[in-house]
Amino acid sequence: MKKNNLLLVASLGLLVASCGKTGPRKTPSGIEYTVEKAGKGEKLKEGDTIMVYFASYLNDSLLIDTRKEQGVALPMVIQKSRDKFDLMDGFAQLSEGDSAIFILPLDSMQNKPPMAKPGDKMKVHFVIESKYSIAKQNEKEEKEIKEYIDKNKLSTTKSPKGVYIAVTQEGSGAQPKNGDIVSVNYTGKLLDGTVFDSNTDSTVRPGMPLQPLEFPVGEGRVIPGWDEGIAQLKKGTKATLVIPSALAYGLQGGGPTIKPNSILVFNVELLDVKPAPAAPADQAAPAK
DSSP states (O other), X not given: OOHHHHHHHHHHTOOOOBSEEEEEEEOTTOOEEEEEEOOOSOBOOTTOEEEEEEEEEETTEEEEEHHHHTSSOEEEEOOOOOSTTOTHHHHTTOBTTOEEEEEEEGGGXXXXXXXXXXXXXXXXXXEEEEEOOHHHHHHHHHHHHHHHHHHTTOXXXXXXXXXXXXXXXXXXXXXXXXXXXXXXXXXXXXXXXOEEEESSOTTTSTTSOOOOEEEETTSSSSOHHHHHHHTTOOTTOEEEEEEXXXXXXXXXXXXXXXXTTOOEEEEEEEEEEEOOOOOOOOXXXXXX
């Protein structure tokens, strides 16, 4: 499910979470909900980022199930409710780990599914997998990265910002500085080996020309892990970069293959390093 669909669901008030079966209850705005299973985590509050699964139903007909469609929990920021049927205030009644079902009368909603009839109800089941914490996520990923490195027998060094670099062929040329133009061949994959991009394999990018990727280092034209990792290499170097999600696509992910909080692995070759273009000379001040 795309990001904009998730935001649409939130804006329509399609909310669910859990807390051991204790219902029905009502949110502050009066929407009925039932806690199916109580979690053991912290109580949620406005401003928290949570990782959630949800499924929505029109009466008993399933419309969306993100667990089946996405396979991972999706991020959502708990915000202040803007209207009666925005169920963000419902999240604040729940705790980390909760699972609950919210019932919305569609007759009172402005935006309805096209197949809805008078008297229908929308049922939404939210499962709060966790409350997102950068520190907890980094700790979890450090363990996963170590397991990957050990399993693949990589000899790595860790860059100042946290990219793990395994040099497989040492180059002897220049090391890029911020602003230098680099030329790189690469193949990107997930920890499970799924290849999501490559500029050297025509089967990964059918119909796309196979050519080196050029970009200025340190200017944010690529993910932070690339700016950081490539800057540690010399021209001619081949290496594997293992990049934590915070230095890749983070909470939002990067399309259908790169899920939220995905650690990425890139096999790269730094083909060339060109000095940063000279800054344009200041124009002469206009005559007075």
